[in-house]
Amino acid sequence: MSAGRPMLEPGALTEPFWAAAARHELVVQKCASCGALRHYPQPMCPDCHGIEYAWQPLSGRGTVYTFTVSHQAFHPAWRDRVPVAIATIELEEGVRMLSDLPAQDVDRVHIEMAVEVFFEDVVTESGRAVTLPRFRSVEDS
Known part of the structure; x- marks a missing residue:
């Protein structure tokens, strides 16, 4: 686990x-x-x-404003998920949010890539279940 x-x-x-x-x-x-x-x-x-x-x-639609790809796990939770793309998303409404992108988007992420929100249920370090809003390429919808 x-x-x-x-x-x-x-x-x-x-x-x-x-x-x-x-x-x-x-x-x-x-x-x-x-x-x-x-x-x-x-x-x-x-x-x-x-x-x-x-x-x-919000609509949940936006574009990648900026991003980085990390090839090193910065926490044990990401040990099996590197490389990971971490992006600032600019939503249609003008608000920006930070999100890690799904594995299939790591090699194709680019500035102004169209993205949409999706929701993922995860477990935190404290064992609490939480739903995270995350973003993925609209090509994956």
């Missing part, structure tokens, strides 16, 4: 993000004052400093 993924435990600020992922929905915070979308979850809008927000569903 492979090691579980290292992850921070969800807190009050991030729990709605993880609850949506468990339902296979991708959401980010939307500022109630200025309408700016933001990810990662934050208590205050970096644009207007508003503290009220709602959770906004």
Whole structure:
């Protein structure tokens, strides 16, 4: 059995993000004052400093903004998964998220590659089950 993924435990600020992922929905915070979308979850809008927000569903479609391919496992959970492509995804809505890409995308990943979200159930180091939003090439859908 492979090691579980290292992850921070969800807190009050991030729990709605993880609850949506468990339902296979991708959401980010939307500022109630200025309408700016933001990810990662934050208590205050970096644009207007508003503290009220709602959770906004996203399309889950985007492109690779930048990436790197790691040939060394940086944690035992990735021991059998190298090389691994780690990409910053720019979603259609303008928000960026970080994701490791599936093995079939490692050799073909490129800047502006079209991607879409998918959801994967994993076990964390602490033994907790969590659903991760990840991204893959639209060629794989």
